[in-house]
Amino acid sequence: MDLILNHWQTRLNPKLFKKDPISSDLGLRISKEALLLFAEVGFDGFTFKKLAERLNTTESSIYRYFDNKHRLLIYLIAHHWLWLEHQIYFHIHAFSSPEDQLYRALEIICHSDELPWPFEHLDRKALHMVLIDASLRAYYSHEVDLENKDGLFSDYKRLNHRLSVLLQQSAPNYPYPKAMISTIFETVHSQQFYAIHLPALTDLNRSEGQVHQFVKTLINNCITCQNL
Amino acid sequence: MDLILNHWQTRLNPKLFKKDPISSDLGLRISKEALLLFAEVGFDGFTFKKLAERLNTTESSIYRYFDNKHRLLIYLIAHHWLWLEHQIYFHIHAFSSPEDQLYRALEIICHSDELPWPFEHLDRKALHMVLIDASLRAYYSHEVDLENKDGLFSDYKRLNHRLSVLLQQSAPNYPYPKAMISTIFETVHSQQFYAIHLPALTDLNRSEGQVHQFVKTLINNCITCQNL
DNA sequence: ACTAAAGTGAAAGTAATACTATCACACCCC
DNA sequence: GGGGTGTGATAGTATTACTTTCACTTTAGT
Numbered sequence: 001m002d003l004i005l006n007h008w009q010t011r012l013n014p015k016l017f018k019k020d021p022i023s024s025d026l027g028l029r030i031s032k033e034a035l036l037l038f039a040e041v042g043f044d045g046f047t048f049k050k051l052a053e054r055l056n057t058t059e060s061s062i063y064r065y066f067d068n069k070h071r072l073l074i075y076l077i078a079h080h081w082l083w084l085e086h087q088i089y090f091h092i093h094a095f096s097s098p099e100d101q102l103y104r105a106l107e108i109i110c111h112s113d114e115l116p117w118p119f120e121h122l123d124r125k126a127l128h129m130v131l132i133d134a135s136l137r138a139y140y141s142h143e144v145d146l147e148n149k150d151g152l153f154s155d156y157k158r159l160n161h162r163l164s165v166l167l168q169q170s171a172p173n174y175p176y177p178k179a180m181i182s183t184i185f186e187t188v189h190s191q192q193f194y195a196i197h198l199p200a201l202t203d204l205n206r207s208e209g210q211v212h213q214f215v216k217t218l219i220n221n222c223i224t225c226q227n228l
Numbered sequence: 229m230d231l232i233l234n235h236w237q238t239r240l241n242p243k244l245f246k247k248d249p250i251s252s253d254l255g256l257r258i259s260k261e262a263l264l265l266f267a268e269v270g271f272d273g274f275t276f277k278k279l280a281e282r283l284n285t286t287e288s289s290i291y292r293y294f295d296n297k298h299r300l301l302i303y304l305i306a307h308h309w310l311w312l313e314h315q316i317y318f319h320i321h322a323f324s325s326p327e328d329q330l331y332r333a334l335e336i337i338c339h340s341d342e343l344p345w346p347f348e349h350l351d352r353k354a355l356h357m358v359l360i361d362a363s364l365r366a367y368y369s370h371e372v373d374l375e376n377k378d379g380l381f382s383d384y385k386r387l388n389h390r391l392s393v394l395l396q397q398s399a400p401n402y403p404y405p406k407a408m409i410s411t412i413f414e415t416v417h418s419q420q421f422y423a424i425h426l427p428a429l430t431d432l433n434r435s436e437g438q439v440h441q442f443v444k445t446l447i448n449n450c451i452t453c454q455n456l
Numbered sequence: 457a458c459t460a461a462a463g464t465g466a467a468a469g470t471a472a473t474a475c476t477a478t479c480a481c482a483c484c485c486c
Numbered sequence: 487g488g489g490g491t492g493t494g495a496t497a498g499t500a501t502t503a504c505t506t507t508c509a510c511t512t513t514a515g516t
Contacts, residue, residue, distance in 0.1 A: 024492070042370035047473065058494055063475075136368050140361075142270035144425045157428045175431070176442050179419055182429040186418055187411050194410060197372045200385045201410040203403070214404050221449030252463070275502065286465055291504070 016075040039126035081155040098169035110212035244303040267354035309383040326397035338440035
């Protein structure tokens, strides 16, 4: 397990943390419990103090690992993008056409819940809820530019880029591949958020199958309809 | 001017404020300056104290009008949805087919910058920036459910509903009209956010014309391609 | 012109948050 | 047995998000 952890961990941007959380038992417990706490009380309700109490440790100890709760959130979410990218490239290389690859990628994105999950200390379901409820907080903050400069979003951006390329190859005349892919990533979470909290805004329910159908149609239309 | 203001103001949900901001000079100054401050420092940087200083008044006076900065933000943004809805229905009734109506509505949504603007005390450009930078904060909060119950998002939801109906009429076989419309509303702002802060995620620039092209293609594909 | 009510400003206070700093202790590895 | 590394405990600061109270002024009603 340490091997797996280290393999993935080393691919995370070190600027996400002050001290590598997998380098110690406390670090692992912090990331594990932080994820559960985020899922439970949301981004606004999350404080280092609450987290410290749950772990029978102190705020100062947590601050040794993470600058603030915002970076901690980005750190947790980065695991999702990193793993998603790996799974996508693991599963699509068998397909030869970029189109088939893209559709397979969409399936994986929409059913990420059901994939194997290498980070044993991070609860998959909790991460999924956090992605739905709080992932937008990860980049819609007043520190976006700074954090972007530090490369904190590079995992997400790289994945976005790779899928854009596939879309471009599948639909050479479609002019907005990047915008389409980022829209899809956002949509996958926001539609689930709506399904839970603002159901008037969507016809989808929380089942990922429906979300998958929705975004598949989006892509399908890009590829088959070239009537601009 | 008071007449115009009152006409629109009365259509805003009174739960958005504790005391009607247009009922007094201070109230008007608060909403006016709050908008500018939001645009300047973002949601996180915004405090009632800063606002009070700018207005040469006190925090307690502001609290007489608004419960907290989050509701104040929703209050400001509600003006946009209300006015957008009115403009859309003013401009589309000349068209007979739901399809034409929908396309015209898209134009209006994407070029809302250039519409006349009835709220003289609220800076249109600042509101536009706030929509791009902070509008997601309006509903992605840990109080969504409560605020939704209070009807704070009803203007947005109603607009969403009306356009969904148009889309449904234009593309009777398309199964996800609501999801498509909410995706479009979100996209119009988020793609502009990306263009400014995370340009790797989009091929659009900030010009609303490009955003318009992008979402028009989305709708166009729904209507013309029925290959599900 | 007198009164009551409403609106505002000033000041103080509370609880919580987001940190930072210091020191003592335990442990583990040469 | 000494020197780092990791942790816990305590304390402290600045800021935020509010609430409360009181005094003052303007306004509205008769």
